[in-house]
Amino acid sequence: MSFAAAIKDAFDVDSKLEIGKPSQFDVIVDGELIFSKQSAGRFPELQEVLDAMSKRRAG
Structure with missing residues (x-):
């Protein structure tokens, strides 16, 4: 899965x-x-980016 697709899937x-x-x-x-x-x-790593985005969005 590409970074863009994973970000779209996880965060819309x-x-x-x-x-x-x-x-x-x-x-x-x-x-x-x-x-x-x-x-x-x-x-x-893809999961590393998704985790950092989740943390950023949580505040």
């Missing part, structure tokens, strides 16, 4: 892809950075 929201710098992968929710590939040094 549409995500969008924005082209950034080469090898950049950031996940931003409501203007807040919740994952940065550059900071972590790796690509995120």
Whole structure:
């Protein structure tokens, strides 16, 4: 399952892809950075992104 499909399924929201710098992968929710590939040094796991989004939405 793609990140976009999983986010749609879990939260009923549409995500969008924005082209950034080469090898950049950031996940931003409501203007807040919740994952940065550059900071972590790796690509995120899908469940990790979903968990961070759940936590962000819970407050």
